[in-house]
Amino acid sequence: MSYTLPQLMVTAAAREINDGEVVFVGMRLPLLGFLLAKSTRAKNAVGVYELGIVRDTLAPEPILTMGDLPNLYRAQWLADTADMMGLLQQGRVDASFIGGAQVDRFGNLNTSYIGGAHNVATRLPGSGGACDLASLAQRHIIIMTHEKRRFVPQVDYITSPGFGDGFGWRQKVGLPRGGPATVITTMGVLKFDPKTKEMMLVSVHPGVTADAVKANTGWPLKVAVEPAETPEPTEEELAMLKQFDPQGYWTGD
Amino acid sequence: MSYTLPQLMVTAAAREINDGEVVFVGMRLPLLGFLLAKSTRAKNAVGVYELGIVRDTLAPEPILTMGDLPNLYRAQWLADTADMMGLLQQGRVDASFIGGAQVDRFGNLNTSYIGGAHNVATRLPGSGGACDLASLAQRHIIIMTHEKRRFVPQVDYITSPGFGDGFGWRQKVGLPRGGPATVITTMGVLKFDPKTKEMMLVSVHPGVTADAVKANTGWPLKVAVEPAETPEPTEEELAMLKQFDPQGYWTGD
Amino acid sequence: MPVNKLLPLSEAIDRFVPDDSSIATGLAQETLIPFAAGHELIRQNKKRLTLIGPISDILFDQIIGAGCVRTIRAAWVGNVITGSCYNFRRMVENGALEMEDHSNLTLAMALRAGAMGVSFMPARTALGSDLFKTNASLKTMNCPFSGDILTAVGAIKPDVAIVHLQRADKFGNAHAWGNLGLTRDACLASRRIIVTAEDIVEPDVISRDPNRVITPGFRVSAVVHAPWGGHPSPVPGYYNRDHQAFIDYRNQSKTPDDFAKWKKYWVDNIHAPRDYLNLVGKKRMAELSIAHHDISEPVDYGY
Amino acid sequence: MPVNKLLPLSEAIDRFVPDDSSIATGLAQETLIPFAAGHELIRQNKKRLTLIGPISDILFDQIIGAGCVRTIRAAWVGNVITGSCYNFRRMVENGALEMEDHSNLTLAMALRAGAMGVSFMPARTALGSDLFKTNASLKTMNCPFSGDILTAVGAIKPDVAIVHLQRADKFGNAHAWGNLGLTRDACLASRRIIVTAEDIVEPDVISRDPNRVITPGFRVSAVVHAPWGGHPSPVPGYYNRDHQAFIDYRNQSKTPDDFAKWKKYWVDNIHAPRDYLNLVGKKRMAELSIAHHDISEPVDYGY
Secondary structure (H helix, E strand, C coil): CCCCCCHHHHHHHHHHCCCCCCCCCHHHHHHHHHHHHCCCCCCCCEEEEEECCCCCCCCCCCCCCCHHHHHHCCCCEECCCCHHHHHHHHHHEEEEEEECEEECCCCEECCCCCCCHHHCCEEEEECCCHHHHHHHEEEEEEEECCCCEEECCCCCCCCCCCCCCCCCCCHHHHCCCEEEEEEEEEEEEEEEECCCCCCCEECCCCCCCCCHHHHHCCCCCCEEEEEEEEEEEEEEEEEHHHHCCCCCCCCCC | CCHHHHHHHHHHHHHHCCCCEEECCCHHHHHHHHHHHHHCCCCCEEECCCEEEEECCCCCCCCCCCCCCCHHHHCCEEEHHHHHHHHHCCCCEEEEECCCEEECCCCCCCCEECCCCCCCCCEEHHHHHHHHHHHHHEEEEECCCCCCCCECCCCCCCCEEECCCCCHHHHHHCCCCCEEEEEECEEEEEEEEECCEEEECCCCCCCCCCHHHHHHHCCCCEEEEEEEEEECCHHHHHHHHHHHHCCCCCCCC | CCCCCEECHCCCHHHHHHCCCCEEEEECCCCCCCHHHHHHHHHHHCCCEEEEECCCCHHHHHHHCCCEEEEECCCCCCCCCCCCCCCHHHHHHHCCEEEECHHHHHHHHHHHHHHCCCCCEECCCCCCHHHHCCCCEEEEEEEECCCEEEEEEECCCCCEEEEEEEEECCCEEEEECCCCCHHHHHHHHHHHHEEEEEECHHHHHHHHCCCHECCCHHHHEEEEEECCCCCCCCCCCCCCCHHHHHHHHHHHHCHHHHHHHHHHHHHHHHCHHHHHHHHHHHCCCCCCCHCCECCCCCEEEEC | CCCCCCCCHHHHHHHHHCCCCCCEEEECCCCCCCHHHHHHHCCCCCEEEEEEECCCCCCCHHHHHHEEEEEECCCEECCCCCCCCCCHHHHHCCCEEEEEEEHHHHHHHHHHHHHHHEEEEEECCCCCCCCHHHCCEEEEECCCCCEEEEEEEECCCCEEEEEEEEEECCCCEEEECCCCCCCHHHHHCCCCEEEEEEEEECCCHHHCCHEEECCCCCCEEEEEEEECCCCCCCCCCCCCHHHHHHHHHHHCCCCCCHHHHHHHHHHHCCCCCHHHHHHHHHHHHHEEECCCCCCCCCCCCCC
């Protein structure tokens, strides 16, 4: 069966969402992941969009941004960003997704300054709502390209806090809850060791070896005893993804 | 010319408002005072009502409360109490009116506990927005019945701060601005000495003597060198008041 | 598919308002006061309630007089057009009520703190006042930036917000219009929301105007169809304020015996919503109904 | 009688946005971005501006590229569907821009503090992040009640908010609908407000629905009639997002020379609003217009 790597990743993302959950939905692959979950295993999930939208139905047409008019049509609620952030800060958001340019072994994300703020090699767009999701959602899922330059021992700048320097850090700095639960990459799926909060490879995509993943990671990556193979998208899932992204803008080759 | 005491007081209140000002409007006589000013000398005044109404036109029918539907009709803005309080806290409200049960020589008001909170003789309704107006408007005007038991050296409980214990107190406790400018009573009009912030009689109502006012005040009341006589309402003002309060609910005998 | 949350008033109050609940209500101030729901609290003889609201305009006094209340967190409790309310006054003077004295601004910030999921909100009001002596949710603090003295207002997170609104669907999505007072923040701050509505409408009536939604369905526990459920307070689009009822209440609640008679007539004897409408009477309902209509300009949410 | 505030775009920007102004704009996030007004800032060659907004979606990059900006206070600056923006990236990497790095939540709270007239707002976000290193408006503090560690966000009070909305009257009373983002608080926090609107309507169109008012006239400095003034961003009720324009901008702004060409074509050569509409073209405007209408249910504000 033929599918693209982004389609595999979106399918894996969709499987992170449980029915009835309140999900803070982002852009691009995370958005597609939510739409796919909403159409399959999580029909009663509620989507919260930081620009001021809550909806519990699919948009009537494919969208490229959260603000495309079909995403406003028959929404459950159109309001202020502060209202959405209130839901998040109260702890009412179960799950959220974040993309990143640079991640480290404890799941801290940098989408601001490669090289750091004082010696800027590359300026990236910044946090948007990512820092808020990473700080306040019950859990968040990271979606990234798996390259050695992106998977570094320590990020140059923490835009979105993960587990900081390990177990207990979030509580120490005052974060009320949460942390990264899963990292879905172009090579596999990673989780965090409950004791150390260090990233650990738990599943590899079809045709990828654990050694290849380790070779593309900037620190000695821990691997689960028997890493699973990431399940492939089903025909049904692929058909739905083609509806959500007909031009393959996000999920094409 | 025949008029009632409340009509005289409302007319005096209306003369405290200048054209173009933003006025935080209260209930009862203050409401009528604003409507009268709005129809005469302050046609461009904007009324802010704490329950979430801003209007720059008169309601199409007489109202008894701020929430009567004619007061919502064609309002400039219907919103949240927090939005109105934001205008007030920013310092955008020029003037406001407060009624009181008990006032002292420095213009502190008690509308909560006669006898004080720990030895309650009479429980009154409380602050509502009065404490906020007294704290945050550029100036406020107090409207009260002039009796010795109400004009006391020191109030039993400060619901709405005036000048505390005198000059400099508001700044000391952290209030950003404001304070009472005028006290309109059933006997006369009082202002505050700029140096001491103590209340001072500046005008007596027709037929009332300064000595009578002093006799009805619970402390040795200072009197201006030559107290004026409070101007009577004009025919035009009385005619308008009859429109705003046709049954004489507030301004009857 | 979302859950159908439409319930009879009695079941909604029975299921979602146990004794000892903290209840935010009367949040729009003079308008949209949930009298029908408040009277059901009395009929079910709830105990040790905490009532949270800016001014309440006689509803709090009625629930207090029925012996359902232990604590009041409010800025003002009385009868807006006549002044003091007697049950409230009597019980405070007898030391039978715990009072937390707010201003409208401090209560708005307490509920906004709850809505935003933070433990307090800063304000510049009430400094130098004695509210600090009768409200443990108020503290002075210094601004971390300017050092200015500020009032810190502790968050209030009610167990339940009870709101009366114009129209809702059976899933809890509801429209409100008019002055909104503290309604928005209070609903978001509360663990549960009970909506009573003049009309229960098809979902698309609500979803064709998502900006007018004040309670998104996923946050609502129960929806009740309650025509005239705000009477005698005014409900924009439905009926005007019944001033006479507020004057009558003043005259009929001066003593505990008077109040008992009032309560028997207007609350205890109401076994079905119809009974209340019959007491009000067709004539008065006609007098209070909207005589001059003013219809909003539509907007387009298409794509 | 209120003042007529209707002005041509050029005069509104000239009179109310001097050099060195701090400007809040692009506040609804992806929708309702005031591109027409932003391009007028460029034509008038404003200098040393501070731009304040959550994400901006290419408009900030255009004003930056034109050399009008000294400081950015934002959560994200880029092109939502393509990623990085080149002028922004280049100038930050060259140290030519002062950055204040916010999250969407901290910026929302900074503007809400301004709107509420307090010097800061507390939040629970960003703790442990490096935003504190590149944002002097963020400090950690302890809750005066619980002692919990919180983020204190300093107030932002922009000199002017520039917003693009659907309809306004000549007095500045304006309706907005759709996702509102930070629009409400940003307008209330700003000393001045400039409204650009798709339609200028009779006052009663606005006043027949006062709950939909986002800018009450008494707070507004200027109203501008700007049809398609939000293009290429989407405007609910008027037109869809012009995705191709965002993709084209990415491809046409990679180098300073490319950007100069883009700017000459899309900004410098626009001498009247008509010129811009001609560039977009009737065909594209037809493609972007609303095909499926969805009309809100009216409400009654009568008495």
